[in-house]
Amino acid sequence: MTENLSHPADNIGFYRAFAHVYTAAYRDVDADETVRQWAQLLDRIEGMKESLTDDGLGADGRVPRLLDVACGPGWHLPAWSACGFDVWGLDVNPEMLSLAAGSISRHQMSAAHLVLADIREVPTAYLELHRRFDLATAHFNFPHLFSRQELVSALSGVAACLRPDGYFLFDFTPLPPTPPEPVDEFVDAGGQQLRLNGKFDDSLGCYVQHWSCQDLDTVEHYWFHGANEMREAIASAGMNLKCVLGWHPENHAAPWESPSGTSHRAMYVCHRLLQS
Numbered sequence: 001m002t003e004n005l006s007h008p009a010d011n012i013g014f015y016r017a018f019a020h021v022y023t024a025a026y027r028d029v030d031a032d033e034t035v036r037q038w039a040q041l042l043d044r045i046e047g048m049k050e051s052l053t054d055d056g057l058g059a060d061g062r063v064p065r066l067l068d069v070a071c072g073p074g075w076h077l078p079a080w081s082a083c084g085f086d087v088w089g090l091d092v093n094p095e096m097l098s099l100a101a102g103s104i105s106r107h108q109m110s111a112a113h114l115v116l117a118d119i120r121e122v123p124t125a126y127l128e129l130h131r132r133f134d135l136a137t138a139h140f141n142f143p144h145l146f147s148r149q150e151l152v153s154a155l156s157g158v159a160a161c162l163r164p165d166g167y168f169l170f171d172f173t174p175l176p177p178t179p180p181e182p183v184d185e186f187v188d189a190g191g192q193q194l195r196l197n198g199k200f201d202d203s204l205g206c207y208v209q210h211w212s213c214q215d216l217d218t219v220e221h222y223w224f225h226g227a228n229e230m231r232e233a234i235a236s237a238g239m240n241l242k243c244v245l246g247w248h249p250e251n252h253a254a255p256w257e258s259p260s261g262t263s264h265r266a267m268y269v270c271h272r273l274l275q276s
């Protein structure tokens, strides 16, 4: 049995316990296609490409630098590198970063950098050296990792890594009109059956998912946030919410819907304010 390290306020302990089955449980993720779709936004969002590049170079003559926040096993890093970015991955979990190192070496990326840090408290010395990211990305429901109280710290951490006028893209599942239904099912993780037992916890205000199998017994907290709450948290973190699009990843020909309409997943495009 693995010790349950999760504290309701964050999911760090959960991901430590879950890292060894993560890639098998989520093996359907198509990172190349996801990045292909997200990269379309560089052309689609007014002013974004101009801010990020100047004839393919960063604002001060560098190759534009991208930070993939909470990069997990790093499966989006090679695809972003192929788009022409100097790619950095940040995660708080050393096991996830070793998976990311494997992904980098398998793809023979010429350069990629991995940073072990909690995005809520990226060290000041590090920021003084590297506070130059032109673009930050966070794939796979980043805001759900954090309780309402922690969300501003997490977003402020991202903003602190961006240069003024830099952008932050993340996907997000908006708060459903009624709490999600309980589940009790098995998830195939490459031949290993993981039991997933989840239900909404009214007292915590989040969906609690209990994952178990022979060598796993851990709890994930999935925090939902409303659109207004997201907007306020982004502003408190010193960023401007440039737009919200609906994202339909399965519709390869037309994944974006503007405005976000009724789509189940949303893409938030944020912009670090020049003066913050």
Ligand SMILES: C[S@@+](CC[C@H](N)C(=O)[O-])C[C@H]1O[C@@H](n2cnc3c(N)ncnc32)[C@H](O)[C@@H]1O
Pocket (backbone or CB within 6 Å): 010, 011, 012, 015, 016, 069, 070, 071, 072, 073, 074, 090, 091, 092, 093, 096, 117, 118, 119, 120, 138, 139, 140, 141, 145
């Ligand atoms: C849902 S996974 C997403 C991983 C990856 N982006 C993907 O698309 O598969 C969440 C990741 O966030 C990391 N994480 C959780 N809290 C974090 C924090 N406070 N700072 C940095 N990384 C964090 C976890 O270790 C885990 O790798």
